Amino acid sequence: MASVRLYLKDNISIVFFEILLVLFILVLYWLDGFRNVDTAVYSIVITLILTCTYLCARYIMRQSFYKKVTRMPKTMEDALQKNAKTPEHMQTEEFIHILYKIYQLEVQALYAKQNRHLQFMNQWVHQMKTPLAVLELLLQDNGELDKKSVQEEVDRMKRGLETVLMNARIDTFEEDMKIEQVSLRQLIVEAVNEHKRLFIAHRVYPNIAIDETLMVPTDSKWMKFIIGQFITNAVKYTFEEGKKVYLSAELTDAHIVLIIRDEGIGIPASDLKRVTRAFFTGENGRKTGESTGMGLYLAQEICDKLGHQLIIESEVGKGTKMTVLFHHS
Structure with a gap:
């Protein structure tokens, strides 16, 4: 009825x-x-x-x-059955099938996003156990507290927390983005200063060669995070003391080119095309045991959203070069 x-x-x-x-x-x-x-x-x-x-x-x-x-259908298959006989209802059923496919894609994207957040949080919490254990051991020592070691572990936790926050914010990137003309040298200097204790601890030194007049259209907060990831990787995978991290910029007809080059162990050719995938740690990540596999993934995602091009070049034993292309008028 x-x-x-x-x-x-x-x-x-x-x-x-x-x-x-x-x-x-x-x-x-x-x-x-x-x-x-x-x-x-x-x-x-x-x-x-x-x-x-x-x-x-x-x-x-x-x-x-x-x-x-x-x-009321009991399963999705019941709802998607094709039994219409008129052109109008046939078109309606076709529309429902297309709508369901779009829904499936959105659900899969949402599931992948939630799974990425959950996996990253699990990895991060697991990795934070190491600095916490070190701090606990330092506090249990009856001798004088080694402030330098404490600061290193605190800095490690701060860098990890910053990565977690950026990973959480990237889904609402457009709401938090503010594009403006930024001094590239000032941006680099601020990023280097924020990581100065990391440079000192590994006895690796920055070498900045960027003209003060170079201005790039970008979001300073997000770009500083990207540069921080490059610096952290450059220092972390440079095992020999006295090496340098070179930060330079070039002006071409179409781009302002930022280059961050280190003298570290380099990335194996088999890993080079996969380093920007989420949770990919590769051979180098397994050597240190500290990599979450999210740093370069987030860097690539942010560069894409900001309209910058990221190029990664590396040679084992000679180092890695990270290049970011900024468009300019």
């Missing part, structure tokens, strides 16, 4: 139209003086019969579709 009620609601306009049509016929015969009443009755009866026949035939053709939309 639910399908019949839905059908009547859907076709109530036709019923009203036929009533008006019958009234119109009666008016015509009334104006004609009702000279032939039998013909008038015959016309009305034929009109009603044809209308009822049309409505019944129309219902039979659409019955399966009406039953489907008035019955």
Whole structure:
């Protein structure tokens, strides 16, 4: 009965139209003086019969579709069954199938995003156990507290926390983004100063060669985070003391090119194309045991959102070069 009620609601306009049509016929015969009443009755009866026949035939053709939309499906397959017989309902079913595919893609993207956050949080919490354990051991020592070691572990935790926060914010990146002309040298100097204790602890030294007049269109906060990731990796994977991290910039016709080059162990060729994938640590990450595999992934994501091009080049034993291309007018 639910399908019949839905059908009547859907076709109530036709019923009203036929009533008006019958009234119109009666008016015509009334104006004609009702000279032939039998013909008038015959016309009305034929009109009603044809209308009822049309409505019944129309219902039979659409019955399966009406039953489907008035019955609650138990599974998605029930809802996606194709049993329409009219062009209108066929198009409606096609629309529902396309809509379901879009829904599936959005659900999969949401699931991947949530899974990435959960996996990253699990890795980060696990890695934070190391600096916490070191701090606990330092506090248990009866001798004088080694402030330098404490500061190193605190800095490690701060860098990890910053990565977690940036990973959480990247989903609402557009709301937090502010593009403006920024001094590239000032940006680099600030990033280097924030990591000065890391340079000192590893006895690796920065070498900045950037013109003070170079201005780039970017978001200073997000860009500083990217540069910080490059610096952290450059220092962390430079195991020999006395090496340098070179930070320079070049001006071309189409771009301002930022180059951050280290003299570290380099990235194996087999890993180079995968270093920007989420959670990929590679051979180097397994050597230190500290990599989350998210730093370069976030750097690539942020560069894409800011409209910058990131190029990674490396050679084992000679170091790695990170290049960021900024468009300029």
